[in-house]
Amino acid sequence: QKVTVEVLDHLEHLALVDFRDSEGVERLQKAIQFADQLQEVNTDGVEPMDTVLEDRCLYLREDDVTEGNCTKELLKNAREKVEEYFVAPPGNIPLPKLEERDTFLQGS
Amino acid sequence: ALIGGLCFQVSAALKEGRVTPTELCRRCLSLIKSTKFLNAYITVAEEAALKQAEESEERYRRGQPLGVLDGIPVAVKDNFNTAGIETTCASNMLKGYISPYNATVVQKLMDQGAVLLGKTNLDEFAMGSGSTDGVFGPVRNPWSYSRQYKEKSVPKSHSEDEESNWVITGGSSGGSAAAVSSFTCFAALGSDTGGSTRNPAAHCGVVGLKPTYGLISRHGLIPLVNSMDVPGILTRCVDDAAVVLGSLAGHDPKDSTTIQDGFKPFELPNLTDVSKLLIGIPKEYHAPGLSSEILALWSKAADLFKNAGAKVIEVSLPHTRYSIVCYHVLCAAEVASNMARFDGLEYGHRSDVNKSTESMYAATRREGFNDVVRGRILSGNYFLLKQNYENYFIKAQKVRRLIANDFVKVFRSGVDILLTPTTLSDAVPYMEFIKEDNRTRSTQDDILTQAANMAGLPAVNVPTALSERGLPVGLQFIGRSFQEKQLLTVAKWFEKQVKFPMIQLEVVKRHHHGVVQHQKSASVS
Numbered sequence: 001q002k003v004t005v006e007v008l009d010h011l012e013h014l015a016l017v018d019f020r021d022s023e024g025v026e027r028l029q030k031a032i033q034f035a036d037q038l039q040e041v042n043t044d045g046v047e048p049m050d051t052v053l054e055d056r057c058l059y060l061r062e063d064d065v066t067e068g069n070c071t072k073e074l075l076k077n078a079r080e081k082v083e084e085y086f087v088a089p090p091g092n093i094p095l096p097k098l099e100e101r102d103t104f105l106q107g108s
Numbered sequence: 109a110l111i112g113g114l115c116f117q118v119s120a121a122l123k124e125g126r127v128t129p130t131e132l133c134r135r136c137l138s139l140i141k142s143t144k145f146l147n148a149y150i151t152v153a154e155e156a157a158l159k160q161a162e163e164s165e166e167r168y169r170r171g172q173p174l175g176v177l178d179g180i181p182v183a184v185k186d187n188f189n190t191a192g193i194e195t196t197c198a199s200n201m202l203k204g205y206i207s208p209y210n211a212t213v214v215q216k217l218m219d220q221g222a223v224l225l226g227k228t229n230l231d232e233f234a235m236g237s238g239s240t241d242g243v244f245g246p247v248r249n250p251w252s253y254s255r256q257y258k259e260k261s262v263p264k265s266h267s268e269d270e271e272s273n274w275v276i277t278g279g280s281s282g283g284s285a286a287a288v289s290s291f292t293c294f295a296a297l298g299s300d301t302g303g304s305t306r307n308p309a310a311h312c313g314v315v316g317l318k319p320t321y322g323l324i325s326r327h328g329l330i331p332l333v334n335s336m337d338v339p340g341i342l343t344r345c346v347d348d349a350a351v352v353l354g355s356l357a358g359h360d361p362k363d364s365t366t367i368q369d370g371f372k373p374f375e376l377p378n379l380t381d382v383s384k385l386l387i388g389i390p391k392e393y394h395a396p397g398l399s400s401e402i403l404a405l406w407s408k409a410a411d412l413f414k415n416a417g418a419k420v421i422e423v424s425l426p427h428t429r430y431s432i433v434c435y436h437v438l439c440a441a442e443v444a445s446n447m448a449r450f451d452g453l454e455y456g457h458r459s460d461v462n463k464s465t466e467s468m469y470a471a472t473r474r475e476g477f478n479d480v481v482r483g484r485i486l487s488g489n490y491f492l493l494k495q496n497y498e499n500y501f502i503k504a505q506k507v508r509r510l511i512a513n514d515f516v517k518v519f520r521s522g523v524d525i526l527l528t529p530t531t532l533s534d535a536v537p538y539m540e541f542i543k544e545d546n547r548t549r550s551t552q553d554d555i556l557t558q559a560a561n562m563a564g565l566p567a568v569n570v571p572t573a574l575s576e577r578g579l580p581v582g583l584q585f586i587g588r589s590f591q592e593k594q595l596l597t598v599a600k601w602f603e604k605q606v607k608f609p610m611i612q613l614e615v616v617k618r619h620h621h622g623v624v625q626h627q628k629s630a631s632v633s
Binding site for chain 2: 003007010011012014015016017018019020023024027028030031032034035037038039040041043046047048049050051052053056058059060061070073074076077078079080086088089090091092093094095096
């Protein structure tokens, strides 16, 4: 089954990356096809494995402040900043819908 | 001649004053310049390195070196954060990003006095098996310029040969492997998520160690797959790998996935009696596409152990062939999550698009990531969709348990070490490699290395012999969790038996007509 344009559009929204061209879409189709081989494996009664270290207790350190105060250094790498703030463009503006966006998927 | 030497030899020479850290550093820097065509380095931190070398020299003068690694030039893959030095992950997304901190493993090396020469090239964000897909271009395998390879290649016009015939390093830690292989440093850090340290190690004829997951801190290693990534170690001999491991391993409060058990650095014994060893040969590693050459070498290696008195048996890891599919899904899913941090706000590339946060993020990521990275992000998001989560992500996690259990069963039955090939063939020419896309290549090339990452086990590539084409072929040993000492002891024994030849690097200086040869000498002069 081919992935629908709705799903492709949804993915572009979720991932905030673009498919760019038919090759990108084809790449996804092949990836799904490849992943479908997993269905051949019988996993009845098998628990999913999150980590190979599941038999150990996760390390929790003491809630002590041991470092910080590096505001200047951290701000150095940001392009847009004002005083000690990172500056973001206005939020609450959703990505334009498929018909209005400049995306390869338009017209699919 | 020292340049081809090994850590402990150089360390002795430094202690005795036969060479100084600054001389060593300068020689390496000069060699980096003359091997620039390999494209192994993205950034060379010349001034900082010389300063570190001077500090090391002062310590040796006072008779107070910090350890074996004091004054030893090393290189680090460009996906490790290095304070004050650009860290790019070979991506436009991080071009110009100057790390504000050192990754724990980098800090540990520097605390031991190692001299950081620079950052090595890789596939973009460590996604790939060729070190061909980064924005700074592909890395060339130093063996492409070896006498051994040239003697075996079909002669065309001499200059045409070099330009079109060069072979890849493998990946994604190709830069690090090439750097070690071409003598520009004595040890290098790579990373290993699906084989990214062992694969280029095999193609470049160096030792590539993937430690047990949880042994070495990942703090500061820009993550690909959090549940599988490990820092990898590339050196010219097994003893060196043990030395570097000794300086890196141990619990890090900044990485909660490092185990709390105490770690004691060890020296490798010189094994003489292998009769108590039980070596397992997993039959599923006779994978489709395995070259007859490597198959023969694998068989010869098994015989080597047998003839020396070890017990060698065939074992089965039935889910091996699903490892690569499982990896494909889990990797994409974790990548989708890990790459979400790149939005241009706090670091890295930021687009000029400023209409809204979302459109800025989208444009930034559109401009910053290459096809491979975008492809994995999109696939990952697909597998994580509500309607797909159970059938892909959870399913893959279940298959992961089956793969890990395969190993548990085999080791429980008494097997000490598994012996397998590392790659399906020797290094292919770049022109041939790029005919297939990144995902296809990764699928093919990771098949023998990936399962060890799935199960979190330690594994090491040991250079074994030269192929018919005069290129390195390595074999892989996989050990039990946290049993690096046993793993490396066996690897060292094997290394001694096979006596892998040293590269006879021929560096042709383009503006001279001579051929400058660099040959390894085991002795110090």
